Amino acid sequence: xxxxxxxxxxxxxxxxxxxxxxxxxxxxxxxxxxxxxxxxxxxxxxxxxxxxxxxxxxxxxxxxxxxxxxxxxxxxxxxxxxxxxxxxxxxxxxxxxxxxxxxxxxxxxxxxxxxxxxxxxxxxxxxxxxxxxxxxxxxxxxxxxxxxxxxxxxxxxxxxxxxxxxxxxxxxxxxxxxxxxx
Ligand code: AMP
Numbered sequence: 001x002x003x004x005x006x007x008x009x010x011x012x013x014x015x016x017x018x019x020x021x022x023x024x025x026x027x028x029x030x031x032x033x034x035x036x037x038x039x040x041x042x043x044x045x046x047x048x049x050x051x052x053x054x055x056x057x058x059x060x061x062x063x064x065x066x067x068x069x070x071x072x073x074x075x076x077x078x079x080x081x082x083x084x085x086x087x088x089x090x091x092x093x094x095x096x097x098x099x100x101x102x103x104x105x106x107x108x109x110x111x112x113x114x115x116x117x118x119x120x121x122x123x124x125x126x127x128x129x130x131x132x133x134x135x136x137x138x139x140x141x142x143x144x145x146x147x148x149x150x151x152x153x154x155x156x157x158x159x160x161x162x163x164x165x166x167x168x169x170x171x172x173x174x175x176x177x178x179x180x181x182x
Contacts, residue, residue, distance in 0.1 A: 007049040007153070007179050013042045014180045017156060025105075031156055033127050037069065047073045049179055050125060050153050054078035057123035057150050059116060061085050063109070063138050066127035070155065074125060083122065085111050085138050096144045100137035109134070111141040118146040129154045129178070132163030139171055151175035158182055 016036035023030040036042050051074050054060060061083040062071020068084065075082035088097065088108040095110040122142050129135050135152055142149040149171070157164055157178045164176055 007052060007177055009045050009049045009179045011181060013046070014156075016042050017180070031128055031158070033066065033155060036155075046070065046155060046179055047077060050074045051077045053123055053151055053153055053175075053177060054080055056121065058120045059083050059122045059147070061111075061122050061124045061138065061142060063124065063126040063134060064090070067125050070127065071125040074123075080123075081116075083111065083116060085109050085124070085141060096141055098137040098140050098144070100133040101131070102133055107134075109137045109141060111145050113145060116145065116147055119148055121148045121150045124149055124152045125154070126152075127155045129157045129163040129167070129176075130161045132161075132166035135163065135167055136170060139167070139174065149174055151177060153177040154179070156180050156182065 013036060016039055018032040018035050020030040020032050047070060050070055054074055057080060059081045060071050060075040062068040064084065064086045072082050088110055091110050091112050094113040096113050097108055097110045099108045124138050124142065126135060139149045152174060159182055167176055
């Protein structure tokens with residue numbers, strides 16, 4: 001496993017993450033990435049840093065919704081196909097589904113079944129890893145679809161919530177990359 005904050009981005013970009021206390025529920029400290037997204041050079045350098053990981057994969061999967069923002073750009077930049085991992089009931093074809101716990105509730109994620117050639121290598125991208133429940137569900141879905149999750153990559157992690165260690169112990173061979181410290 002590669003260590004934290006291993007992709008090359010200017011760590012001062014972390015100042016563009018806005019902290020919104022008590023959103024969407026009391027007690028949650030929400031990391032709002034919209035200031036970073038609206039800053040052209042910051043957004044570009046994050047996408048380019050994620051794209052450094054894309055060579056080893058044949059597809060880029062993004063987790064709805066904020067994983068789509070980075071994942072689709074990275075797929076386009078690197079010439080790979082994009083796989084949407086969506087919230088329940090959004091994908092029109094036959095799906096595989098996984099239920100999981102969130103920092104603020106429960107949810108389920110889905111992936112299309114039988115669309116991507118078996119054993120294709122996949123890089124999974126999302127904005128934030130908190131408890132790791134969402135990322136873990138996405139990895140489970142990629143595996144259930146007959147694909148090989150090579151790496152996960154996040155803009156930001158929230159270390160006290162333990163997502164990285166949870167994912168690392170469940171999938172010891174999976175790479176876990178993050179761009180910015182908390
Ligand atoms: P988790 O499953 O707990 O790792 O949560 C990760 C998912 O929920 C990601 O898709 C994030 O977009 C979102 N998320 C969880 N906690 C936060 C937070 N404190 N700030 C922003 N997004 C969060």
